[in-house]
Amino acid sequence: MKSAAKLAAALALCLPFAAQAHDVWMVPSSTVLSGTDSWITVDAAVGNDKFYFNHAPLRLDGLAVVAPDGSAAEAENLNRGKLRSTFDLQLKQAGTYRIAVVNDGVFARWKEDGKPKRYFGKPEGLAQAVPAGAADLEVTQSLGRVETFVTAGKPSAVKPVGRGLELAPATHPNDLFSGESASFQMLLDGKPAADLDVTIVPGGSRYRDKIGEIAMKTDKDGKFSVKWPQPGLYWIEAGTEDAKVTVPQAKKRRLSYAGTVEVLQP
Secondary structure, eight states: OOOHHHHHHHHHHHHHHOOOEEEEEEESOOOOOOOEEEEEEEEEEEESSTTOOSSEEOOTTEHHHHHHSSSSEEOOOEEEEEOOOEEEEEOOOEEEEEEEEEEEEEEEEETTTTTTEEEEEEEGGGHHSSOOOOEEEEEEEEEEEEEEEEESOOOOOOOOOOSEEEEEEEOOTTTBTTSSEEEEEEEEEEETTOOOEEEEEESGGGOOOOSSOOEEOOOOOOOOOEEESSSSEEEEEEEEEEEEETTTSSSEEEEEEEEEEBBBOO
């Protein structure tokens, strides 16, 4: 069961939305705080419904927190439970923190003595995991980002990472209000991701007859806008694939993005 949950979490990170069996997300205890030296707790999970812990914890191996000044901030009390992972973060600086779990690995499948075998992990472990001359070997490079944003005091600019699929907010991600429009840009390796399908899903689906998802497509500059229908948590998802691999055995690269934002009542 543990290995199945691990694989589900791994696949959820590396596969585009249409091929996923489960969704991934992070939810902070607060997204906006009045001052510095405050603490937040972040939940991270893989599940069937947005923001409900009903399947497996999200692994925190690739956790990366960028402080407002661009330095790396250290999370504390990392824990992986049965249904969710958690960690604490002290907001020592004023401004906006970018909190992400980044998956950068490979997924391989092959046959050994007629039986299917799989490997998911770092590229450097591929040679040891896969025997020489493995039959029907397929290797896919994956780069996934699961993230959220938290601001202490006055918001600061969210700078692009420049690698993989990411959200570049024109409207600050901690300055969103129901009934108002917000503008974003999707970037792929730091460049506009044009004609990309973006799915936005409000939380609370357990209490609605319909999921209420909003389907968007980026323009030629990778930009899209959304008018928030109601306050609450929202999940922003996008995925694509290309052939820009850096692992010799891989033929394609799968990229995914899943972000959580909070929309407030004006």
